[in-house]
Amino acid sequence: MARNVLIIGAGGVAQVVAHKIAQNAQEFGTLHIASRTVAKADKIIESIREKGHSVEFTAHPLDAMDSNAVAELIRKIDASIVVNVGSAFVNMTVLQGCIDTGAAYIDTAIHEDPAKVCETPPWYGNYEWKRREACEAAGVTAILGAGFDPGVVNAYARLAEDEYFDKVESIDIVDINAGSHGRWFATNFDPEINFREFTGTVYSWQKGAWQENKMFEVGREWDLPVVGKQTAYLSGHDEVHSLSARYKDADVRFWMGFGAHYINVFTVLQNLGLLSEQPVTTAEGLEVVPLKLVKAVLPDPASLAPDYVGKTCIGDLVKGTLDGKPGEVFIYNVADHKEAFEEVGSQGISYTAGVPPVAAAILVARGTWDVKKMANVEDLPARPFLELLGDLGLPTRVIDATGDHPL
Amino acid sequence: MARNVLIIGAGGVAQVVAHKIAQNAQEFGTLHIASRTVAKADKIIESIREKGHSVEFTAHPLDAMDSNAVAELIRKIDASIVVNVGSAFVNMTVLQGCIDTGAAYIDTAIHEDPAKVCETPPWYGNYEWKRREACEAAGVTAILGAGFDPGVVNAYARLAEDEYFDKVESIDIVDINAGSHGRWFATNFDPEINFREFTGTVYSWQKGAWQENKMFEVGREWDLPVVGKQTAYLSGHDEVHSLSARYKDADVRFWMGFGAHYINVFTVLQNLGLLSEQPVTTAEGLEVVPLKLVKAVLPDPASLAPDYVGKTCIGDLVKGTLDGKPGEVFIYNVADHKEAFEEVGSQGISYTAGVPPVAAAILVARGTWDVKKMANVEDLPARPFLELLGDLGLPTRVIDATGDHPL
Numbered sequence: 001m002a003r004n005v006l007i008i009g010a011g012g013v014a015q016v017v018a019h020k021i022a023q024n025a026q027e028f029g030t031l032h033i034a035s036r037t038v039a040k041a042d043k044i045i046e047s048i049r050e051k052g053h054s055v056e057f058t059a060h061p062l063d064a065m066d067s068n069a070v071a072e073l074i075r076k077i078d079a080s081i082v083v084n085v086g087s088a089f090v091n092m093t094v095l096q097g098c099i100d101t102g103a104a105y106i107d108t109a110i111h112e113d114p115a116k117v118c119e120t121p122p123w124y125g126n127y128e129w130k131r132r133e134a135c136e137a138a139g140v141t142a143i144l145g146a147g148f149d150p151g152v153v154n155a156y157a158r159l160a161e162d163e164y165f166d167k168v169e170s171i172d173i174v175d176i177n178a179g180s181h182g183r184w185f186a187t188n189f190d191p192e193i194n195f196r197e198f199t200g201t202v203y204s205w206q207k208g209a210w211q212e213n214k215m216f217e218v219g220r221e222w223d224l225p226v227v228g229k230q231t232a233y234l235s236g237h238d239e240v241h242s243l244s245a246r247y248k249d250a251d252v253r254f255w256m257g258f259g260a261h262y263i264n265v266f267t268v269l270q271n272l273g274l275l276s277e278q279p280v281t282t283a284e285g286l287e288v289v290p291l292k293l294v295k296a297v298l299p300d301p302a303s304l305a306p307d308y309v310g311k312t313c314i315g316d317l318v319k320g321t322l323d324g325k326p327g328e329v330f331i332y333n334v335a336d337h338k339e340a341f342e343e344v345g346s347q348g349i350s351y352t353a354g355v356p357p358v359a360a361a362i363l364v365a366r367g368t369w370d371v372k373k374m375a376n377v378e379d380l381p382a383r384p385f386l387e388l389l390g391d392l393g394l395p396t397r398v399i400d401a402t403g404d405h406p407l
Numbered sequence: 408m409a410r411n412v413l414i415i416g417a418g419g420v421a422q423v424v425a426h427k428i429a430q431n432a433q434e435f436g437t438l439h440i441a442s443r444t445v446a447k448a449d450k451i452i453e454s455i456r457e458k459g460h461s462v463e464f465t466a467h468p469l470d471a472m473d474s475n476a477v478a479e480l481i482r483k484i485d486a487s488i489v490v491n492v493g494s495a496f497v498n499m500t501v502l503q504g505c506i507d508t509g510a511a512y513i514d515t516a517i518h519e520d521p522a523k524v525c526e527t528p529p530w531y532g533n534y535e536w537k538r539r540e541a542c543e544a545a546g547v548t549a550i551l552g553a554g555f556d557p558g559v560v561n562a563y564a565r566l567a568e569d570e571y572f573d574k575v576e577s578i579d580i581v582d583i584n585a586g587s588h589g590r591w592f593a594t595n596f597d598p599e600i601n602f603r604e605f606t607g608t609v610y611s612w613q614k615g616a617w618q619e620n621k622m623f624e625v626g627r628e629w630d631l632p633v634v635g636k637q638t639a640y641l642s643g644h645d646e647v648h649s650l651s652a653r654y655k656d657a658d659v660r661f662w663m664g665f666g667a668h669y670i671n672v673f674t675v676l677q678n679l680g681l682l683s684e685q686p687v688t689t690a691e692g693l694e695v696v697p698l699k700l701v702k703a704v705l706p707d708p709a710s711l712a713p714d715y716v717g718k719t720c721i722g723d724l725v726k727g728t729l730d731g732k733p734g735e736v737f738i739y740n741v742a743d744h745k746e747a748f749e750e751v752g753s754q755g756i757s758y759t760a761g762v763p764p765v766a767a768a769i770l771v772a773r774g775t776w777d778v779k780k781m782a783n784v785e786d787l788p789a790r791p792f793l794e795l796l797g798d799l800g801l802p803t804r805v806i807d808a809t810g811d812h813p814l
Contacts (some may be wrong), residue, residue, distance in 0.1 A: 184678045268675040271591045273704040282703045288695050290704060296689045297680040297697060 002029035006079035009086035010035035016354025019344035022048045025055040027362045034062035064090040070097025088112040108147030110238045123241045135374040142374040146360040148352040150239035154377035156316035156331040165320030168250045172317040176257035178227035179310030179337040186299040188349040203236045205244035205252040226334045227313040232257040242376040305347040308337035330399040359388045409436035413486035416493035417442035423761025426751035429455045432462040434769045441469035471497035477504025495519040515554030517645045530648045542781040549781040553767040555759040557646035561784035563723035563738040572727030575657045579724040583664035585634035586717030586744045593706040595756040610643045612651035612659040633741045634720040639664040649783040712754040715744035737806040766795045
């Protein structure tokens with residue numbers, strides 16, 4: 001029986017998810033999207049219509065911070081797959097709604113507590129993994145971190161494990177956005193979430209333990225396909241935690257590309273205290289959270305899409321041994337901002353984040369990934385996911401001993 | 408008969424003014440200081456006591472935006488000299504209070520309308536000079552812009568006119584602060600006033616007309632006494648207007664020294680819209696004026712004084728001809744941040760701004776400058792002012808054909 005699907009969230013990534021689900025409507029039953037502001041969901045449905053898709057799609061108002069409201073909506077529309085691409089603050093309540101109703105759960109990033117900045121590892125261990133037993137007991141499929149990074153890059157690591165090495169020695173995930181939005185400065189995601197990633201300690205898993213650095217302390221120049229030479233900096237990221245749990249003996253590092261201009265603007269704002277979550281009081285007595293004002297003056301990330309040009313390159317450099325012989329493989333995807341906008345009305349960053357959870361939803365619907373328990377992407381078979389992603393617009397390429405070739 | 412003096416304002420410059428007036432109490436009758444927040448005035452009087460001055464000094468609460476309240480206080484304490492070092496927004500109401508009561512008026516900067524940023528020239532013509540006839544009719548002495556710049560630099564120009572040239576061809580005022588406050592970033596004055604100076608068009612008087620440039624567009628390296636080689640940028644400043652009125656055929660330019668770090672921080676804040684006076688609305692619906700938040704996160708300029716070290720050098724390079732022969736003279740002062748703090752508890756920038764209006768007040772009290780009309784500093788005899796300033800801690804030096812020597 002076809003499974004009804006519910007998208008939670010109505011931002012830039014949700015727009016991609018909704019478009020991709022509409023394009024693949026034959027995989028599902030009825031299609032739904034819920035948002036606190038239902039008008040935003042309506043707008044996404046309208047943009048799907050404008051692309052000529054005639055599928056039925058229903059918008060619902062929802063306070064996703066209320067797990068009972070989530071469960072009630074799931075029951076009402078008889079959804080059995082929930083794709084959560086709402087704010088990072090709603091993971092635990094949406095997951096609870098799924099556990100209470102038996103629906104499969106898919107998200108793209110770890111849960112965050114709005115009151116805490118940059119929590120310490122183990123990130124998944126702080127929230128999601130505490131619900132592992134509950135998922136297994138309820139027979140609920142919960143796929144965590146099924147965006148691009150985390151998500152596809154976890155599958156890249158698993159592919160290297162499955163097809164290249166019997167021992168993985170290091171995983172270096174490199175995320176380069178060589179695109180240009182033409183603005184003086186802008187963040188690609190919600191500035192609040194974007195800056196929170198970089199204001200705290202940078203954690204990496206090396207030599208079997210968590211290592212701590214400051215942001216922009218450790219940089220390395222990479223020479224990557226299509227985007228060329230780019231400097232990327234050691235950063236903390238969700239998947240470093242889950243991958244380090246599976247590959248305890250490997251070094252796991254995440255490298256994010258930043259231009260000198262981004263780093264300069266970030267450094268000025270950070271050093272002046274303008275990225276703080278703690279309210280300050282103006283001379284006039286007004287209490288203001290500086291980061292919320294910075295968000296208000298920066299361009300809306302969604303507004304960047306029409307002018308965004310250039311490519312992203314995200315991949316894993318995995319080193320390991322096979323029968324004692326050392327080797328390395330670089331598994332990667334290149335995406336194009338302009339092509340993404342033409343297809344789904346979003347820029348490439350949202351595109352790479354939004355297509356993978358749809359692939360995951362299709363694999364759950366088909367049964368391939370319907371594992372009836374909680375899993376991170378590297379715990380699941382990588383090849384069906386990566387092959388399906390190729391069909392959906394995010395082809396995987398591999399540089400190994402035989403050269404640079406498609407998966 | 409000794410003349411009672413009233414200081415309006417209780418910021419960093421007012422602190423210097425109050426200390427210097429206390430040091431020279433024999434020149435005046437009773438001493439008074441008024442501020443919206445009377446506790447700030449009390450604190451200044453306390454700091455004078457701590458320096459061992461036993462003079463009587465009385466603090467008064469005052470809303471200086473209300474000219475009737477100003478006049479009422481002047482009458483109550485029988486003040487006949489008012490030194491206005493309050494916010495730039497109160498000039499016109501304080502001046503009116505003086506006109507209404509016959510008290511002499513002294514200020515250090517042009518009037519500003521809080522609702523307007525960077526008004527176009529003629530600056531004095533927009534507000535103060537419209538009251539010239541009223542001052543003359545009432546026989547009120549009103550000395551405008553009697554700080555360092557404007558103020559002392561205007562007297563330097565007048566000195567060059569009086570003692571060096573029969574024709575002044577150019578006046579380049581150069582303001583270099585080579586001091587260091589040890590903070591990552593801070594402004595030396597109220598950030599609101601400081602940034603407002605640089606967010607608009609830069610006006611200079613060249614070839615007999617107003618020229619327009621952008622801030623940081625025109626830079627020049629200067630090699631100055633004590634502070635050495637320093638880059639300064641063409642900036643708009645009050646005295647360019649009044650000097651251009653007196654020296655119509657001369658080029659009049661103001662150069663402000665900035666380090667690359669200051670320019671970078673300014674540029675980031677400016678380009679992001681964080682120096683705007685126009686409120687923006689956050690996602691949570693809060694209306695915030697970005698500049699007021701920036702002010703709230705930056706260090707309080709008064710807090711910089713204890714750690715401030717290094718020197719300032721401010722001077723006029725005046726070129727002209729005498730009997731047809733071309734020549735040039737550089738007239739300047741070097742001040743020391745640490746010495747200023749030890750003497751009056753303020754940093755050097757406040758010191759150089761606060762000592763000159765006290766010299767002006769003494770010259771009014773002595774009758775030398777009690778001209779019974781409105782005047783800018785260059786309209787008044789320069790030598791008595793500059794000689795008195797030397798006694799008060801701001802000695803003038805001159806570089807001319809005979810070398811570098813005291814005035």
